[in-house]
Amino acid sequence: RKEVEQDPGPFNVPEGATVAFNCTYSNSASQSFFWYRQDCRKEPKLLMSVYSSGNEDGRFTAQLNRASQYISLLIRDSKLSDSATYLCVVSKNDMRFGAGTRLTVKP
């Protein structure tokens, strides 16, 4: 079993849609959680950290459920520019990356 699992997608949604991604992790001792964004053939970039109480950054909302060991990312009012692969990242002593969920937002 992979340490960090994500639905690979692809998710194809129209502009303005709301889309949610989930990620599960196996190490219950994990302490830090992140969502990274990776555009096609580019490097990953931090989208947002995920805090225990949940956090929001504009159209993006991240939630953490430690009891069930999953993390979620909600994107509201999707834009064409949101098309990318979203990587779930979990860390204890090092960072473990999920394989990513691909999102395509269409006009």
Added chain:
Amino acid sequence: NAGVTQTPKFQVLKTGQSMTLQCAQDMNHNSMYWYRQDPGMGLRLIYYSASEGTTDKGEVPNGYNVSRLNKREFSLRLESAAPSQTSVYFCASSEAKGQEVYNEQFFGPGTRLTVL
């Protein structure tokens, strides 16, 4: 600031050849990392360096060596390339010290390596 830079961007090797991937950062970060990214696998840590002069193995270190030349530079060497090392290699840096990984990692643009 250039952030994290990597050279080369692309490389094709024959099995058994050696090469060194270069990485440099100008953010004065203590920690630097080398990852490989394969389809369906996510990024996997090869080696990391928590500070100048120290290096440690990550999840997939076999077939690789690293050198933390100074605070800015961290190189990855393939002594005898194998087709299984065909991948995209990313270097990253962060302000984290030692085992702390709570801070954002900044990635270089990647090196696409093909081993025939």
